[in-house]
Amino acid sequence: xxxxxxxxxxxxxxxxxxxxxxxxxxxxxxxxxxxxxxxxxxxxxxxxxxxxxxxxxxxxxxxxxxxxxxxxxxxxxxxxxxxxxxxxxxxxxxxxxxxxxxxxxxxxxxxxxxxxxxxxxxxxxxxxxxxxxxxxxxxxxxxxxxxxxxxxxxxxxxxxxxxxxxxxxxxxxxxxxxxxxxxxxxxxxxxxxxxxxxxxxxxxxxxxxxxxxxxxxxxxxxxxxxxxxxxxxxxxxxxxx
Amino acid sequence: xxxxxxxxxxxxxxxxxxxxxxxxxxxxxxxxxxxxxxxxxxxxxxxxxxxxxxxxxxxxxxxxxxxxxxxxxxxxxxxxxxxxxxxxxxxxxxxxxxxxxxxxxxxxxxxxxxxxxxxxxxxxxxxxxxxxxxxxxxxxxxxxxxxxxxxxxxxxxxxxxxxxxxxxxxxxxxxxxxxxxxxxxxxxxxxxxxxxxxxxxxxxxxxxxxxxxxxxxxxxxxxxxxxxxxxxxxxxxxxxxxxxxxxxxxxxxxxxxxxxxxxxxxxxxxxxxxxxxxxxxxxxxxxxxxxxxxxxxxxxxxxxxxxxxxxxxxxxxxxxxxxxxxxxxx
Numbered sequence: 001x002x003x004x005x006x007x008x009x010x011x012x013x014x015x016x017x018x019x020x021x022x023x024x025x026x027x028x029x030x031x032x033x034x035x036x037x038x039x040x041x042x043x044x045x046x047x048x049x050x051x052x053x054x055x056x057x058x059x060x061x062x063x064x065x066x067x068x069x070x071x072x073x074x075x076x077x078x079x080x081x082x083x084x085x086x087x088x089x090x091x092x093x094x095x096x097x098x099x100x101x102x103x104x105x106x107x108x109x110x111x112x113x114x115x116x117x118x119x120x121x122x123x124x125x126x127x128x129x130x131x132x133x134x135x136x137x138x139x140x141x142x143x144x145x146x147x148x149x150x151x152x153x154x155x156x157x158x159x160x161x162x163x164x165x166x167x168x169x170x171x172x173x174x175x176x177x178x179x180x181x182x183x184x185x186x187x188x189x190x191x192x193x194x195x196x197x198x199x200x201x202x203x204x205x206x207x208x209x210x211x212x213x214x215x216x217x218x219x220x221x222x223x224x225x226x227x228x229x230x231x232x233x234x235x236x237x238x239x240x241x
Numbered sequence: 242x243x244x245x246x247x248x249x250x251x252x253x254x255x256x257x258x259x260x261x262x263x264x265x266x267x268x269x270x271x272x273x274x275x276x277x278x279x280x281x282x283x284x285x286x287x288x289x290x291x292x293x294x295x296x297x298x299x300x301x302x303x304x305x306x307x308x309x310x311x312x313x314x315x316x317x318x319x320x321x322x323x324x325x326x327x328x329x330x331x332x333x334x335x336x337x338x339x340x341x342x343x344x345x346x347x348x349x350x351x352x353x354x355x356x357x358x359x360x361x362x363x364x365x366x367x368x369x370x371x372x373x374x375x376x377x378x379x380x381x382x383x384x385x386x387x388x389x390x391x392x393x394x395x396x397x398x399x400x401x402x403x404x405x406x407x408x409x410x411x412x413x414x415x416x417x418x419x420x421x422x423x424x425x426x427x428x429x430x431x432x433x434x435x436x437x438x439x440x441x442x443x444x445x446x447x448x449x450x451x452x453x454x455x456x457x458x459x460x461x462x463x464x465x466x467x468x469x470x471x472x473x474x475x476x477x478x479x480x481x482x483x484x485x486x487x488x489x490x491x492x493x494x495x496x497x498x499x500x501x502x503x504x505x506x507x508x509x510x511x512x513x514x515x516x517x518x519x520x521x522x523x524x525x526x527x528x529x530x531x532x533x534x535x536x537x538x539x540x541x542x543x544x545x546x547x548x549x550x551x552x553x554x555x556x557x558x559x560x561x562x563x564x565x566x567x568x569x570x571x
Contacts, residue, residue: 052463078465090460092453093569103449106465134569148464 004063005030005187006051006156011060011070013043013050020046022211023060028156028204033178033188035202035219037195039234042208044191045087048158051189052084053077064156079106081155085162087191089145093134097125097144100133104148111152118147121177139170146174150181157181159190163197175200195233199223207232254526254565258533265537273418278536284424286532287431288493291486293509294438294524295479301455301519301568303472305367306377309385310483310509311502316358316388317351317484318491318501319396322403324350332406340406348488355484356477363476389499400498403491427489434482435525442521451475455519455568511550515557517564526565530557 004027013021020043028034036044049055051062053074062070069077078084092100101110119126122143128136133144142162149157162178163171171194178201181188192198198205202219215222215232222228262279269275296310325332328343366384370376405423412419442448450471454461458468483502490505491497512531516523531550538549545552557565 054459054463073467074459074462075465075467078463084463086460086463090457090463092456092460094456095449095453099449102446103453103461104464 003030004028005065006189007061007063008047008051009061009063011047011050011062012058013046013055014058015046015055020211021050021057024208024211024213026206026213026216028187028189030187031185032203033182033190033201034204034206035198036189036191036206036208037193037198037222037233038208040193043211044208045160046211047208048084048160048189048191051077051158052082083149083154083157085145085149085157085159087160087164089141091133091136091141091144091148094132096130096132097136098129100144100148101125101151104151107152114151117180118151121173121180122147139166139173142166142170142174143177146177150186153184154186156187156189159188161191161193163192163194171197195229251566254523254530258526258529261530261533261537265533265541268541269537273416274540276418277420278540279533280420280424280428282533282536283529284421284427284431284493284532285535286529287435288427288486288490289505289508289512289531290431290525290528291434291489292483292505293486293512293528294434294521295475295482296509297513297516297519297521297524298451298455298475299472299479300513302451302458302468302475303371304374305371305476306374307367307381308378308506309362309366309381309388310479311504311506312362312385312388313355313359313480313483314487314490314502314505315392315497315499316502317355317487318403318497319392319401320354320484321347321351321488321491322401322497323396325403325406332404335407337408340408344406344409344492348485351488352481352485355487356481358484359477359480360473362480363473367476385503389503392499396499398499400496403495403497405492405495409492423493427493430485430489434485435521438521447471447474508550511554515554515564517561517567519568520564520566523564523566523568527557530565 006028008024008026011021011024012019024043024047026047036047038044046055050057053069053072057070060070061068064077064080064082067080069080092103095103101115124136124140125143125147128140133141136144146159146162149159162174166174175197178188178190182201190201199219199222205215205217205219205222206213207215207222209232215228265278266272266275269278292314296307299305299307324347325343328346331339332343334340362384366380367377370380409423409426412421413425442452450461450466454468454471461468487502491501494501508531512527513524514527515530516525516527530553534549534553535546539546561567
């Protein structure tokens with residue numbers, strides 16, 4: 001297995017009076033796609049937001065390329081090369097598709113070749129280039145949200161439930177895009193409830209329950225172990241194939 | 242693949258303004274009076290726009306309720322009055338250029354002093370209460386009271402005259418229509434500032450960041466931008482514009498008193514609510530509507546003039562609860 005680009009050690013997060021993350025230990029291998037799985041309320045989204053500094057870790061270490069970033073402000077963490085695709089997509093509805101991508105490209109205007117590469121798997125973005133993002137469909141908004149995260153090469157992309165609420169055809173489109181993204185060697189940490197998508201994309205897998213990591217291993221091993229799936233995720237593989 | 246056409250502008254609010262203006266013409270029945278009132282309404286509206294545009298961005302960007310915004314208006318007016326006094330000879334001259342050499346420093350000084358005061362105010366008063374609305378209301382209201390008393394200490398409690406330079410007084414007469422010169426100047430400056438703001442917001446990266454920040458500041462930070470720095474800059478710019486608006490408003494009224502800013506706050510809040518909180522375009526449309534309605538109703542039915550803008554706000558919010566040009570927020 002590759003070395004870890006990102007690692008969390010004993011990370012705790014409190015939100016108000018709630019103790020959400022209760023000692024998370026997680027290693028995200030460099031150049032791989034790690035699936036973060038778990039039931040609703042297990043703390044998956046909180047883990048992503050804590051990594052990005054949107055919620056502050058109350059204890060523990062978050063190491064990115066060897067640097068402890070637990071005390072860093074969100075913009076400083078993002079500048080290290082970490083992009084985020086939130087569950088809500090977080091698109092700027094009043095800005096056009098073009099403006100959304102222009103803003104995401106911090107180094108200057110988006111590279112034409114990179115844009116063509118993105119348009120290759122998300123053609124609607126080219127078609128609706130000058131349209132306010134708020135007028136896109138749900139699937140197109142998700143395409144834009146993902147495109148924003150990869151409009152420039154990033155070291156790590158955090159993606160929160162990209163297939164949630166989308167039609168199967170769009171989900172297949174997204175899976176193809178993630179396959180293309182994986183080919184570039186980008187490290188990805190993805191929260192996903194859709195087990196079909198998870199097993200077709202994931203290299204590594206970690207399962208959360210009650211604010212802790214309760215399983216860590218290869219995705220292929222978890223995909224073949226229906227007893228583990230039932231125990232950890234409360235699902236039967238047949239139902240999700 | 243053929244690209245789909247870009248964003249379209251909602252033309253209903255401008256059509257509403259036109260309908261109100263034409264409706265007023267039908268009721269007034271005297272074209273020259275109508276032109277005078279319309280120019281006065283536009284001038285008043287654009288001055289209110291100058292004073293309120295910063296406040297709407299401050300609210301939109303950081304959810305900050307700044308009840309002390311009127312202080313920057315007052316400071317701008319007083320600084321302009323003092324500067325004009327320094328350039329009294331130039332201001333009293335019959336030469337347009339000499340007058341210009343008095344009014345430009347006055348407006349510049351008002352803008353700069355209010356902007357710098359805004360920087361300190363954000364650091365000392367606003368920053369400790371981010372995200373706490375009740376405390377924001379209390380502390381900014383307190384800041385306004387203290388600021389006004391400091392104005393009394395510095396400039397005294399009496400009404401201060403703020404005479405317009407000689408060539409900026411009087412009216413242009415076109416047949417039987419009288420159009421006050423200073424109102425036209427206010428319209429030109431207001432439109433120029435609006436145009437500059439629209440270029441900044443729509444054609445520059447900093448403008449993109451402001452618009453994105455108004456919609457979703459968390460996402461802007463997640464993309465690597467420091468929203469607080471942007472907010473400080475917007476707060477200072479908004480204060481500076483309030484100072485400029487205050488200076489022009491003082492000249493419009495030809496006098497300055499300590500509550501000049503506070504007395505505008507109700508109108509300013511009406512304008513930013515009608516426009517849609519955080520929307521500069523909405524603030525512009527709201528300000529023009531308020532200016533026109535105040536002048537038309539003031540002429541047609543003076544008894545209800547005081548409440549006309551409240552009534553306007555109620556009607557607009559019943560029609561568009563999020564304002565004329567709502568900002569999408571997530």
